Amino acid sequence: MSRVAYVNGRYVRHAEAAVHIEDRGYQFADGVYEVCEIWNGRIVDARRHLDRLERSLSELSIRMPMGRAALEMILREVVRRNLVHDGLVYIQVTRGVARRDHVFPSADTPPALVVTARSARPEVAEKAAEAGVGVISVPENRWDRVDIKTVGLLPNVLAKQKAKESGAKEAWFIDRDGFVTEGGSTNAWIVTKDNVLVTRPADHGILKGITRQVVLDMVEKKGLAFEERPFTLEEAKEAKEAFITAASTLVMPVVSLDGKPVGNGHPGEMSRDLRAGFHEMAESEPV
Ligand code: PDD
Secondary structure, three states: OOOEEEEOOEEEEHHHOOOOOOEHHHHHOOEEEEEEEEEOOEEEOHHHHHHHHHHHHHHOOOOOOOOHHHHHHHHHHHHHHOOOOOEEEEEEEEOOEOOOOOOOOOOOOOOEEEEEEEEOOHHHHHHHHHHOEEEEEEEOOOOOOOOOOEOOOHHHHHHHHHHHHOOOOEEEEEOOOOEEEEEOOOEEEEEOOOOOEEEOOOOOOOOOOHHHHHHHHHHHHHOOOEEEOOOEHHHHHOOOEEEEEEOOOEEEEEEEEOOEEOOOOOOOHHHHHHHHHHHHHOOEEEO
16 A cells, blocks of 8 residues: 655645645645554554644744644544554645745745645554663754744754664753753653653743643652653753653653663653553544
8 A cells, every 4th residue: 555645735646746846845844743643553642733734823823734634634544545554644734835035935835735644553653661761961943932832843853863864763952051941852851869750841942842741640649749840951861751742752751861860770760650641631623
């Protein structure tokens, strides 16, 4: 079976799917995206991802390409046509196609919409979670509106490539005051030696992760000790546990920071418990 993508109104073979060279996403990174997990034939947290998509678009004055129900139907159709039981669905909306000019094109320019889906093997992710991942630190060098999920990801790309070259999986951005903001494609968490879970407030300095929100719901339900405050790289290096969260990794234990073990160098108990409880807490609907 060949893969299928949705591109501006048509379902096309993935191998041949293409956008125009003057798409503003291609020219200016003038667009936003979302990634939802597909788990056990279900789409996870679509409502919250689409809420965030609408917010990102509105912050950039880009129109929703269509009504919410129609968009949801397309997501499901792409997942179905690609026979994805476990994996990810990707949505990208840009300001559309127009002659290259920095200022916005005329208001009647239709936004461009691409939706793709791909399968993943849950057992591979579980194996990674059992081992945990390494993280390196890099200076924060992104713009100050990373709360908008734009496709302008070059600093994230460079940071994650550096992590890979260092044998790590993720890079944590460190702001000028020494505080961890977030990962290249994940939110950052630690557990202190007193078993207090800490994550940075979702201000403009980080993306307000949907997975982060589900973990916060779990924290409340379980009555875990929790502080929403910035933490420094130094504090993270002394922490009992650390983990990262995203739709693509769920709760992923961090076992080393800048090459040094976090805690005992193995996935922590709280990280493992939060990972295990994730899908019970998240919203999901059959595709
Ligand atoms: N990344 N922070 C950044 C910079 C991200 O790119 C992401 C998600 C997150 C976590 O958000 P959520 O829990 O809603 O997935 C935090 C997606 C998965 C990606 O770029 O592939």
